[in-house]
Structures are given as structure tokens and as C-alpha cells.
Amino acid sequence: MTTSPPDPTSPLAATAPLGCPVAHAPAGGPRPVYGPEAEAEPYAFYEQLRAEHGAVAPVLLYGGVPAWLVLGHREALEVMRSPLYSSDSRNWHAFRQGTLPADSPLLPITAWQPLVALTEGAEHARLREAVTESLARVNPHRVRRYITRYATRLIDAFAPTGQADLVADFSRKLPALVVCQLLGIREEDALTAGAAVADMISGSASAAQSNQLIVEMMSELVESRKRRPGDDLASWLLVHPSELSDEEVREHLRLALVAALEPTTNLIASALRMLLTDERFRGNLSGGQMTLPDALEQVLWDHPPLAVVPTRWAKADTYLGGAQIMAGDMVMLGLAAGNVDPAIRPDLMMPMYGNRSHLAFGAGAHECPGQALGRAVADAGIDLLLERIPDIRLAVDGNEVQVVGTWMSRRLTSLPVTFAPQRGAQKPAAVQSHAEPLPQPEAVPARQERRRGWLRSR
Structure with a gap:
């Protein structure tokens, strides 16, 4: 049921992202993916599983x-591209046999709903078309304007103080404010929605209540846009030719919110942490050997925003990586573990600039349709932050930065920084009101020139 363990002389045994040591223990039965062992040192945990079981390991959930x-x-x-593995959780024997308790923290993520992420075949194609075509209507200039507006507002709030927590004050708030605008959620509700999503993803005791809050917010949004359509994702889904029901629109708005906020928050925070703590990263960025988008790709390789995706189920008995998979088994995608697989990255110190073959956004029919939005928020938000505050530096030792692991993701709890206090707001010329015309394409090179100037100054 297991495959041969990997070569113990592999460089992976000596180095791993985030500096996690590789643990060694005798082979045993299934290990829980939650709890101190797995959450404190996830990369060590992955390598321990890999040494014991090979490419596919038995584990236990809550x-x-x-x-x-x-x-x-x-x-x-293979799992993401093969028809042998379904995204429909009704194939899971835990649901068919009714063994999952009603208060399980797995339910908000795995319970079947009419979602593009949990359907297949013709139904998936219908829903996917509605989502991708509605997302295609999002104007990139408007997105950039939202990012600039909210990033500037957030920076203005802490710039005069000379200190900030880049997780609480920036990374967690910026995606919520931008994405909620695009969905049609009121600005005053954006941060509440963001906090609820973070709690739901964490698998805490209140995850179900946070999920219910998001469902209620999306229901109100659907009813509001039916009465008064707007220029937002909620309105576009309601009128799409695929004729989504109100429930389908509500659930896809919920999915878009969850899929956009937590990964983008983690991407921004991880990139900022790498910039502030990893001299190789800063040296390559300032020396012009890589751009900020290249740096984000490196982060997506080393610290993907979602470590595990638990939404695949075997439709028939099969073998995968030497393991015997039975029909109805849950097969979770270890994105973080796959990105450090020694079969494709024998030397983790080698840069992956420009290489997008990582697993961070999935692959196949269920590849993330909103990945360009996440990259845009992270790229433009970080660029503006470093342009406004070029002397930003970590306020604590890099080893003191707190990281909290959950069964699905690994997030920074704080990133305290200091810098020279700024007097008054210094809003860039790019900030515009809602009523102003969209930026013209000719304005883009000027922005790029400012970025190159900042890179040289670093």
C-alpha cells in the first residue's frame, strides 16, 4: 500500500521553505493533519509522510x-485532471453513510452545494461559463483604481505613526475591501466579511456560525441586486445566459469571496515577509534580476496561499502513487507538499522565477478562474506600499514572526514593521474618484517607470 521512500540524501532533507526541519520517525498508521505536529512544522510533517508512505499518504481529519x-x-x-476523481462531495462515503456530525468543521468546505467547485460534467460546464464570463467583465483599470484607493487609505492610517502590523493593517484588509467592491458588497461590510471568511477557513469552533453569516450577507446581496442591478459580479451572475438560480448565484458569490480573500491575504503577507527577511529575495529584487511578479511566483512555489484542497473524491477503486484508493475515499490535494516534491525540485534553493507550473492555483477543469485578480491585488498593493514607505523594516527578529497553521492553510498572525513617520497623506496621482474616467493605456508606462525606479533604489 506504500511506495518506496525517497532518497534520504536529497537536498530536501536539509532545507525546506520557512526553515522547517525535516522530522524522521518510524512508519505508522494514518496521522492527523491537524494538531501541534502537523500545524507547527507542516513541511517537516509532509516530508515525514513522504518518507513513510511515498507520494500518497493516509491521514485523519477532524x-x-x-x-x-x-x-x-x-x-x-493526475487527480486534478483525471475523470476518476470527482469534485462532487456526494461521492464521499462519509456523506453517503451519514457519519459526519452536523457540527463538523469540515462541512462548510465539503458539504455539496450547487457550486462550480463541487460539480462536474455538463452542470460544471454551465456554472463555469457563468463564472468565467462574469469575471471577464471586470475592468482591470477599475481593479487597479480600487487597489490604489484602498491601499492608499490603509497606508495613510498608519504612515504618520512610523509603525504598523502589515497583516492586521494591510494584508488582511486590502483584499477584503477590493474584492467586496467587485462583488457588490457594501464597503462598510467588507472587513466584517473578511473576518468571517478567515474564521471559517481556520476550522474553529465558530466556523459554522461564520459560514452562516456569509450566507446571509450573500442572500441579502442577491435580493438587493435583483431589485437594483449594479456594475458588479452579483448583478452579472443574475443576468447571465446560463440562467443561474438565486441559490446558485448566492453560493457562487460566497465561493468567490472565500476563494479570493484568504489566498490573497496569505500571498501578500508571505511576499512581504520574504521581502523583509530573506536577503536573497531582496538582493535579486533590488538588483533587477527579478520583478515583483517574479517574486510573487517564487512565493506561490514556496508558500502557496492554500496548503491543502480537500475537494476530490474517488469515483472507483484505483491506485495512485502506489496507494490503493477505494471508491468514495476523500483524496486531498497537498499543494504545498507537491510544490516541494523532490521529483521536480531536487534543489529548493534554485529560484523559480517565471515558472508557473506550481500547484497554487490548481489545474485542469477546476483551475482557479480568479487567479489573475489575486495576483493583481498582491502586485499592485505591495508595489504601492513599498513606493510610499521605502524604508520599511521588520520590527522584530525574523524568527519571532508568528505563523499559525490550520488544516488548509498557513498564515502569518502579525508582521510588525517600523519606518520613518510620514507627515500628512501623500496620495499618488493615480488615486481617482468613482466618477472619474478610466485611466488611458498611455498612463501605464509611467507607472512602470516608477516601479523600476523603486527597484533600483532598493
Whole structure:
């Protein structure tokens, strides 16, 4: 049921992202993917599983629920692309047999709903078309304007103080404010929605209540846009030719919110942490050997915003990576583990600039349709922050930065920084009101020139 362990002389045994040591223990039964062992040192945990079981390992979820965790890059792509694995959770024997308790923290993520992420075949194609075509209507100039407006507002709030927590004051707030604008959610509700999503993803005791809050917010949004359509994703989904029901629109808005906020928050925070703590990163960025988008790709390789995606189920008995998978088994995609698979990255110190073959956004029919939006918020937001505050530096030792792991993601709890206090607001010329005309394409090179100037100054 297991494959041969990887070569113990692999460079992976000596180095891992975030400096996690590789633990060694005798092979045993399924290990829980939650708790101190897995959450404190996830990369050590992945390598321990890889040494014991190979590319696919048996694990336990909350309540002792069994599942498989895919650790191999090639095996993860196989699951994402093969029709043998369904995204419909009704295939899961835990649901068919009714063994999952009503208060399980797994339910907000895995319970079947009429979602593009949990359907397949013709139904998936219909829903996917509605989502992708509605997202295609988002004007990139408007997105840039929202990012500039809210990033400037957030920076203005802490710039005069000379200190900030870049997680609480920036990374967590910026995606919520931007994405909620695009969905049609009121600005005053954006940060509340963002906090609820973070709690739901964490798998806490209040995850179900936070999920219910998001459902209620989306229901109100659907009813509001039916009465008064706007220029936003909620309105576009309601009138799309695919004829989504009110429930389908509500659930896709909920999905878009969850899928956009947590990953983008983690991407921004991880990129800022790398910039402030990793001299190789700063040297390459300031020396012009890589751009900020290149740096984000490196972060997506080393610290993907979502570490595990638990939404695949085997439709028939099969073998994967030497493991025997039975029909109805949950097969979880280990995105973080697959990205450090020694079969594709024998030397983790080698840069991955410009290489987008990581697993961060998935692959196949369920590849993330909103990945360009996440990259845009992170790229433009970080660029503006560093342009406004070029002397920003970490206020604590890099080893003191607190990281909290959950069964699905690994997030920074804080990133305290200091800098020279700024007097008064210094809003860039790019900030515009809602009523002003869209930026013209000719304005883009000027922005790019400012970025190159900042890179040289670093």
C-alpha cells in the first residue's frame, strides 16, 4: 500500500521553505493533519509522510475522519485532471453513510452545494461559463483604481505613526475591501466579511456560525441586486445566459469571496515577509534580476496561499502513487507538499522565477478562474506600499514572526514593521474618484517607470 521512500540524501532533507526541519520517525498508521505536529512544522510533517508512505499518504481529519493526502506533484496533477476523481462531495462515503456530525468543521468546505467547485460534467460546464464570463467583465483599470484607493487609505492610517502590523493593517484588509467592491458588497461590510471568511477557513469552533453569516450577507446581496442591478459580479451572475438560480448565484458569490480573500491575504503577507527577511529575495529584487511578479511566483512555489484542497473524491477503486484508493475515499490535494516534491525540485534553493507550473492555483477543469485578480491585488498593493514607505523594516527578529497553521492553510498572525513617520497623506496621482474616467493605456508606462525606479533604489 506504500511506495518506496525517497532518497534520504536529497537536498530536501536539509532545507525546506520557512526553515522547517525535516522530522524522521518510524512508519505508522494514518496521522492527523491537524494538531501541534502537523500545524507547527507542516513541511517537516509532509516530508515525514513522504518518507513513510511515498507520494500518497493516509491521514485523519477532524473527528478521526480518514482521507488521503497527495504529496507528489505529478500525482496531484493526475487527480486534478483525471475523470476518476470527482469534485462532487456526494461521492464521499462519509456523506453517503451519514457519519459526519452536523457540527463538523469540515462541512462548510465539503458539504455539496450547487457550486462550480463541487460539480462536474455538463452542470460544471454551465456554472463555469457563468463564472468565467462574469469575471471577464471586470475592468482591470477599475481593479487597479480600487487597489490604489484602498491601499492608499490603509497606508495613510498608519504612515504618520512610523509603525504598523502589515497583516492586521494591510494584508488582511486590502483584499477584503477590493474584492467586496467587485462583488457588490457594501464597503462598510467588507472587513466584517473578511473576518468571517478567515474564521471559517481556520476550522474553529465558530466556523459554522461564520459560514452562516456569509450566507446571509450573500442572500441579502442577491435580493438587493435583483431589485437594483449594479456594475458588479452579483448583478452579472443574475443576468447571465446560463440562467443561474438565486441559490446558485448566492453560493457562487460566497465561493468567490472565500476563494479570493484568504489566498490573497496569505500571498501578500508571505511576499512581504520574504521581502523583509530573506536577503536573497531582496538582493535579486533590488538588483533587477527579478520583478515583483517574479517574486510573487517564487512565493506561490514556496508558500502557496492554500496548503491543502480537500475537494476530490474517488469515483472507483484505483491506485495512485502506489496507494490503493477505494471508491468514495476523500483524496486531498497537498499543494504545498507537491510544490516541494523532490521529483521536480531536487534543489529548493534554485529560484523559480517565471515558472508557473506550481500547484497554487490548481489545474485542469477546476483551475482557479480568479487567479489573475489575486495576483493583481498582491502586485499592485505591495508595489504601492513599498513606493510610499521605502524604508520599511521588520520590527522584530525574523524568527519571532508568528505563523499559525490550520488544516488548509498557513498564515502569518502579525508582521510588525517600523519606518520613518510620514507627515500628512501623500496620495499618488493615480488615486481617482468613482466618477472619474478610466485611466488611458498611455498612463501605464509611467507607472512602470516608477516601479523600476523603486527597484533600483532598493
